[in-house]
Amino acid sequence: MSKSRGRRPTIIDVAERAGVSKSTAARALTGSSNITEETRERVVLAAAAVGYERNHLAVGMRSGRSGMLGLVIPDITNPFWAEVARGAQDQAAEAGASLLVFSSDWDVEKEAAHLRALRRARVDGAIINPVADNFDDLDRFGLPFVLIGSSAERFVETSSVGSDITQGVRLGMDHLVSKGHGAPSLIVGPKNRLARVRFLRAVHQHCIERDIDPAILAMEEGEYTVEGGKQAMRRLLARDHVGHVCVFAANDMMAIGAIMAVREAGLRCPEDVSVIGFDGIPSGEFAWPGLTTVAKPGRDMGARAVEGLFSEIEHKPEHRRIYLPCRLIERGSLADLSAQNPRRVARGGGV
Amino acid sequence: MSKSRGRRPTIIDVAERAGVSKSTAARALTGSSNITEETRERVVLAAAAVGYERNHLAVGMRSGRSGMLGLVIPDITNPFWAEVARGAQDQAAEAGASLLVFSSDWDVEKEAAHLRALRRARVDGAIINPVADNFDDLDRFGLPFVLIGSSAERFVETSSVGSDITQGVRLGMDHLVSKGHGAPSLIVGPKNRLARVRFLRAVHQHCIERDIDPAILAMEEGEYTVEGGKQAMRRLLARDHVGHVCVFAANDMMAIGAIMAVREAGLRCPEDVSVIGFDGIPSGEFAWPGLTTVAKPGRDMGARAVEGLFSEIEHKPEHRRIYLPCRLIERGSLADLSAQNPRRVARGGGV
DNA sequence: GTTAGGCGCGGTAACGTTCCCATGACGATG
DNA sequence: CATCGTCATGGGAACGTTACCGCGCCTAAC
Numbered sequence: 227m228s229k230s231r232g233r234r235p236t237i238i239d240v241a242e243r244a245g246v247s248k249s250t251a252a253r254a255l256t257g258s259s260n261i262t263e264e265t266r267e268r269v270v271l272a273a274a275a276v277g278y279e280r281n282h283l284a285v286g287m288r289s290g291r292s293g294m295l296g297l298v299i300p301d302i303t304n305p306f307w308a309e310v311a312r313g314a315q316d317q318a319a320e321a322g323a324s325l326l327v328f329s330s331d332w333d334v335e336k337e338a339a340h341l342r343a344l345r346r347a348r349v350d351g352a353i354i355n356p357v358a359d360n361f362d363d364l365d366r367f368g369l370p371f372v373l374i375g376s377s378a379e380r381f382v383e384t385s386s387v388g389s390d391i392t393q394g395v396r397l398g399m400d401h402l403v404s405k406g407h408g409a410p411s412l413i414v415g416p417k418n419r420l421a422r423v424r425f426l427r428a429v430h431q432h433c434i435e436r437d438i439d440p441a442i443l444a445m446e447e448g449e450y451t452v453e454g455g456k457q458a459m460r461r462l463l464a465r466d467h468v469g470h471v472c473v474f475a476a477n478d479m480m481a482i483g484a485i486m487a488v489r490e491a492g493l494r495c496p497e498d499v500s501v502i503g504f505d506g507i508p509s510g511e512f513a514w515p516g517l518t519t520v521a522k523p524g525r526d527m528g529a530r531a532v533e534g535l536f537s538e539i540e541h542k543p544e545h546r547r548i549y550l551p552c553r554l555i556e557r558g559s560l561a562d563l564s565a566q567n568p569r570r571v572a573r574g575g576g577v
Numbered sequence: 578m579s580k581s582r583g584r585r586p587t588i589i590d591v592a593e594r595a596g597v598s599k600s601t602a603a604r605a606l607t608g609s610s611n612i613t614e615e616t617r618e619r620v621v622l623a624a625a626a627v628g629y630e631r632n633h634l635a636v637g638m639r640s641g642r643s644g645m646l647g648l649v650i651p652d653i654t655n656p657f658w659a660e661v662a663r664g665a666q667d668q669a670a671e672a673g674a675s676l677l678v679f680s681s682d683w684d685v686e687k688e689a690a691h692l693r694a695l696r697r698a699r700v701d702g703a704i705i706n707p708v709a710d711n712f713d714d715l716d717r718f719g720l721p722f723v724l725i726g727s728s729a730e731r732f733v734e735t736s737s738v739g740s741d742i743t744q745g746v747r748l749g750m751d752h753l754v755s756k757g758h759g760a761p762s763l764i765v766g767p768k769n770r771l772a773r774v775r776f777l778r779a780v781h782q783h784c785i786e787r788d789i790d791p792a793i794l795a796m797e798e799g800e801y802t803v804e805g806g807k808q809a810m811r812r813l814l815a816r817d818h819v820g821h822v823c824v825f826a827a828n829d830m831m832a833i834g835a836i837m838a839v840r841e842a843g844l845r846c847p848e849d850v851s852v853i854g855f856d857g858i859p860s861g862e863f864a865w866p867g868l869t870t871v872a873k874p875g876r877d878m879g880a881r882a883v884e885g886l887f888s889e890i891e892h893k894p895e896h897r898r899i900y901l902p903c904r905l906i907e908r909g910s911l912a913d914l915s916a917q918n919p920r921r922v923a924r925g926g927g928v
Numbered sequence: 929g930t931t932a933g934g935c936g937c938g939g940t941a942a943c944g945t946t947c948c949c950a951t952g953a954c955g956a957t958g
Numbered sequence: 959c960a961t962c963g964t965c966a967t968g969g970g971a972a973c974g975t976t977a978c979c980g981c982g983c984c985t986a987a988c
Contacts, residue, residue: 234719236944247968252946260966283637283699284944287973292634294677294698302666303659305860312654315680319691324698326645327678329666340670347645347675348634368585452863482863489865509656512803512833514840514865587974598938603976611936635974638943 235276244272255280286348295535296326296344296352297528298337299374300450303329304479305507306524307355310374313528314353321536323350332419332450334358341367351539353531357419370538374531376421378547385538387531387548389522394552395428398502398520399436401554402472406563407500409433410474411444413458413484422447425476425504448480455483456490463491463499470563471499478505482513485559496561506555516557523550586627595623606631637699646886647677647695647703648879649688650725651801654680655830656858657875658706661725664879665704672887674701683770683801685709692718702890704882708770721889725882727772729898736889738882738899740873745903746779749853749871750787752905753823757914758851760784761825762795764809764835773798776827776855799831806834807841814842814850821914822850829856833864836910847912857906867908874901 241251246265253261254269255278272278286292297314299307311327318325326349328340337357341364344352351370356363356377364371364381371384378386402410412429415422430440446461448454455475462473462484475481481503488499495501495515503510506521530548537544592602597616604612605620606629623629637643648665650658662678669676677700679691688708692715695703702721707714707728715722715732722735729737753761763780766773781791797812799805806826813824813835826832832854839850846852846866854861857872881899888895 237946238944248944249946249969250967253967256946262966265966279693279696281638281699281944282697283634283643284973285946286634287632287638287943287975288945288947290973301663302653303656303663303859305654305656305659308654308656308659311678312652312680315653315678319679319694322694324677324679324694326675327662327666328670328675329663342630343670343673343675346630346633348632452859486863508654508803509860509863512837512860512864588976589974599974600939600976601937604937607976611934613936616936632974635943636976638945638973639975639977641943 234281235278236281237278239276240269240273240278243276244269291350291539292348293322294324294326294347294349295532296328296340296347296349296354298328298330298340298344298352298354300332300355300357301329302327304450305509306478306505306522309507309524310528310531313525313530314532315528317529317532321532323532330355330357332357332416334363338363345369351535353528353535370535372531372535372538374527376424379420379424383545385534385544385546385548387527387534387550389527390549390551391424392428392431393549394504394520394522395425396432397552397554398474398504399429399432401518401556402474402500402502402560403436404564405500405560407470407472407560409438409443410472410502411462412446413455413462413473413475413480414445414447415450415476415480416447419450422476429474448483450477450479452479452483452486455480456487457483459484459487460491463487463493470561472560473499473501475501475503478503478507478510478517478519481517481519481559482510485513485515485517496559500560502560506552510555511557513559515559517555518557518560519555520552521555522552526550585632586629587632588629590627591620591624591629594627595620642701642890643699644673645675645677645698645700646883647679647691647698647700647705649679649681649691649695649703649705651683651706651708652680653678655801656860657829657856657873660858660875661879661882664876664881665883666879668880668883672883674883681706681708683708683767685714689714696720702886704879704886721886723882723886723889725878727775730771730775734896736885736895736897736899738878738885738901740878741900741902742775743779743782744900745855745871745873746776747783748903748905749825749855750780750783752869752907753825753851753853753911754787755915756851756911758821758823758911760789760794761823761853762813763797764806764813764824764826764831765796765798766801766805766827766831767798770801773827780825799834801828801830803830803834803837806831807838808834810835810838811842814838814844821912823911824850824852826852826854829854829858829861829868829870832868832870832910833861836864836866836868847910851911853911857903861906862908864910866910868906869908869911870906871903872906873903877901 237251238248241248251269254266282293295318315325330337353372353374355375373386378388433440446458448458475484481501484501485495488495493499503517503519506519510517510519588602589599592599602620605617633644646669666676681688704723704725706726724737729739784791797809799809824835826835832852835852836846839846844850854868854870857870861868861870
């Protein structure tokens with residue numbers, strides 16, 4: 227009654243109640259070195275009795291480790307990044323750490339502001355999907371970090387976790403070729419985005435392997451959003467084309483926008499236009515037709531990034547660059563034009 | 578060169594460089610009381626020169642305010658909650674605070690663990706969508722908090738932010754009646770969830786106003802997921818029914834699952850079965866047909882919750898319960914059976 | 929001309945924790 | 959029996975910050 231009016235119990239309260247010094251109490255509650263089992267038990271009991279809870283702020287001050295990690299992604303509202311955040315969150319929780327989540331909206335200023343906020347909050351490290359095309363902000367960051375997503379390439383000295391875009395693109399290209407499609411039209415992201423470069427390079431590389439001239443590929447760009455994909459698709463449809471159109475979108479949101487644009491134009495997917503996406507967001511399943519897509523392992527990426535960040539924080543030397551494999555999810559948005567199945571195309575309809 | 582090898586500059590470094598005491602440096606950098614403009618400037622310059630950044634951990638220890646807020650929601654992967662998180666995030670950032678995000682997966686144990694983590698991290702307060710049907714964990718929480726979502730009802734003494742379910746349900750019911758539908762079948766959440774109770778109560782209340790016996794409403798339950806909605810819809814379709822079926826789902830994910838189940842059953846939406854949802858998640862737009870739904874203002878809710886939390890943290894007395902209005906988003910999943918438009922039903926097709 | 933008050937500044941304590949060192953007791957070994 | 963080592967414990971410092979208090983100077987008022 228004398229204490230505890232609003233104040234939260236400290237280790238001194240525990241020590242007093244157990245009749246020991248705060249040093250002993252601390253020993254009992256953390257490492258178990260040099261302490262009688264009996265005293266330890268007495269302290270633990272006292273701690274439980276007063277409802278003691280270690281103050282992470284104080285621990286952080288003393289140890290220099292705050293037990294917090296930062297996550298800077300473009301938009302938590304984007305289902306793919308939500309998956310990443312979830313994976314990171316769970317993995318962090320497992321290690322007893324908390325996650326500070328920030329959305330940069332693909333905005334360099336916001337990103338810089340968030341990195342500053344993370345430094346002030348004294349996070350132990352951060353997982354970052356950088357949007358800036360230069361790495362000045364990252365250089366200035368000064369804390370351990372792991373890059374996530376497609377932007378890792380330029381920063382060779384840094385640990386990173388991404389998906390294997392080359393393998394993913396191959397998966398997609400192989401699939402659409404196996405379904406009888408030729409070189410696809412492309413919907414890609416904005417110019418200054420590194421993700422766009424990686425995607426395009428993988429496509430070109432694959433085209434060359436197949437003796438296709440990459441230059442003949444029609445291409446439109448847009449923001450990595452449904453609206454961006456919709457607009458890009460409209461422009462694509464406005465071009466001259468003969469026969470079935472096949473579109474490879476660099477991102478599922480854009481792919482879904484593309485499907486919507488197809489419908490708006492009075493065309494049918496996949497009968498008139500085939501669309502294949504890239505990301506593997508859950509909502510692709512309940513688009514209509516279901517979105518055929520190359521799925522990145524978002525949740526795994528988040529989890530692995532946290533793992534990597536921890537080893538970055540602890541034993542500095544281990545620089546690793548991890549590329550997790552993608553997998554193909556076949557739903558209904560890609561027509562089967564192959565010779566064996568000339569009329570399987572009509573399947574998607576139903577209405 | 579003597580200092581700074583890895584160490585981050587403290588206010589003492591700033592003070593030394595400016596040739597003042599750390600007290601003066603602190604005064605210059607925080608409140609501006611009792612300090613010469615000239616000294617202040619000198620300190621600020623010195624701070625910039627050494628790259629000083631205030632240590633929030635230390636500030637937190639000293640002041641008792643950590644500048645961090647907690648957010649505990651069922652699942653960041655659920656688009657609705659992602660919207661809420663985003664709104665909270667932005668609002669917190671505006672006030673210079675950071676947000677710790679946790680997903681409870683509708684799991685009481687996890688929720689309790691996350692609340693403990695938040696206390697240890699010394700957050701200043703939390704925004705919580707409680708899943709437990711009792712409030713023991715919340716009682717034990719001991720920090721300022723604001724409830725968010727449908728579970729606020731039982732805790733009359735607590736500030737809360739939610740959507741106006743009653744008004745939302747009325748919006749949905751009025752809409753489906755205006756389109757010529759009778760009493761809808763319901764797809765609701767699991768038994769022990771407070772959200773379910775609120776939804777059902779609103780529906781019943783509205784039925785009574787319209788002289789409909791609530792008891793005649795068919796009802797199936799499921800998890801608040803696409804799969805849960807799909808299964809519930811299958812069971813609903815297995816029942817006897819005549820004519821057009823109209824379904825009011827308590828959540829958009831379930832509504833989308835319902836549409837998928839309709840398609841799987843070889844039926845058409847909205848020609849054979851009408852579906853209306855509740856949440857207003859963005860992905861409802863690119864389902865096919867587009868999901869007609871009652872939209873909650875998720876982002877606003879998150880933002881208002883942070884506002885409320887701050888006033889809870891600062892001037893305790895202000896207990897407020899806020900219910901933000903829902904709005905109807907009309908897309909294609911609800912057939913128009915009204916007399917004026919007997920054949921408008923076919924519209925949704927297009928294929 | 930003397931004194932009171934205001935203002936700018938420096939010293940110090942305190943927030944809660946952990947780590948290092950000192951102290952004392954006890955057991956083991958010569 | 960004496961000495962050394964081990965081990966449980968207590969005391970104190972330090973992490974970086976801010977609030978409080980006291981000191982000295984300058985100005986204004988009597």
